[in-house]
Amino acid sequence: MLDYFCENPLYDDEQFRRRFRISRRLFLKISSDLAGEFPFFTQRESAGRKIDFSGIQKCTAAIRQLAYNTTSDAWDEYLRMSARSCHDCLENLCEGVIFLYGRQYLRMPTAADIPFLYEAHQRIHGFPGMLGSLDCAHWEWATCPTAWKGQHHCGDHDGPTLILQAVASQDLLIWHAYFGMAGANNDITVLQSSNLLDDVIDGVAPDTSFYENDVKYKYGYYLTDDIYPEWATFVKTLSCPDYEKRMYYKKKQESTRKDIELTFGVFKKRWSIIAQPPRIHEKSKMRNVMYTCIILHNIVLEDSGRAFCGESYDESSQPTNPLLTYPEIEVIQARIRDRDTHHNLRADLTEHLWFYREQGGDDADDD
Secondary structure, three states: OOOOOOOOOOOOHHHHHHHOOHHHHHHHHHHHHHHOOOHHHOOOOOOOOOOOOOOOHHHHHHHHHHOOOOOOOHHHHHHHHOOHHHHHHHHHHHHHHHHHHHHHHOOOOOOHHHHHHHHHHHHOOOOOOOOEEEEEEEEEEOOOOOOHHHHHHHOOOOOOOEEOOOOEEOOEEEEEEEEEEEEEOHHHHHHHHHOEEEHHHHHHOOOOEEOOOEEEEOOOEEEEOOOOOOOOOOOOOOOOOOOHHHHHHHHHHHHOOOOHHHHHHHHHOOOOHOOOOOOOHHHHHHHHHHHHHHHHHHHHHHHHHHHHOOOOOOOOOOOOOOOHHHHHHHHHHHHHHOOHHHHHHHHHHHHHHHHHHHHOOOOOOOO
């Protein structure tokens, strides 16, 4: 407490942020919220008149494990907590953070978020109607059971892995996360299993329509790499551009799609437990850790003022299910998977980006 949480702590705010990965004010807010909802994080007295650890101590033990990927007994010398207590702190913090903040920080873009995303991506990248970039990442599972290693092993990784599918915007905010598929699956299999487009198919997604080249497109899109299908909601690069406009489109699409790669890099650097094989045996606990790190990653971005949509969330504005019939759902699925719309959109974006360049909108074109 004298090091970090007294009136005049030994370490300043910058040192606190570097060691805890979040600001002191944000740490205390999370600790207070957890103590208000979960008895585990309240300081209590046992039947033997012994005082339990405080909520700040328990949150410190859990956050340090996420930030440094240390073993449960690594903080005994500093926090005087046993390995079992530190392990319980991590599990309870993950469950508590998901319960308290998951609804807000694991959401898809709402009707209030979409204009901010469209404006930012148009201004920064020149892509109108862009919701974000989509890709998958692998998390190695060191303690995977031997009987499961075959289905979790991917050729470009040394050991078994679990897959994270994510969508990120230019501000590095993660808007969609789907984790838990076995590592032997490819991105298409993960897409077919994920809930990325469920709201659109169910008819509860907000209106994401936009105009490009005087053509109305009903759905916003995600930038993807070559493995993804040619759907109306995806914009892929061109493998073999044959003239200058297409070459310029290829350059812009591939450079813009690096938003998701940069997000993965920052995300793993901030929470080292994601960058290294964890010492966790159960898939469910790994899933809780992954979602907790994503929530904290998004909270930190919003707290630092970098998020485009930091103030646009409204808890009361939740979509209701219109109870579509099966033929109506089939029509929506056909629109999403329409290849003609995909090719038309890509052609219109090629013309738009070229026109934007000719008007001097891309100052970094020749850098």
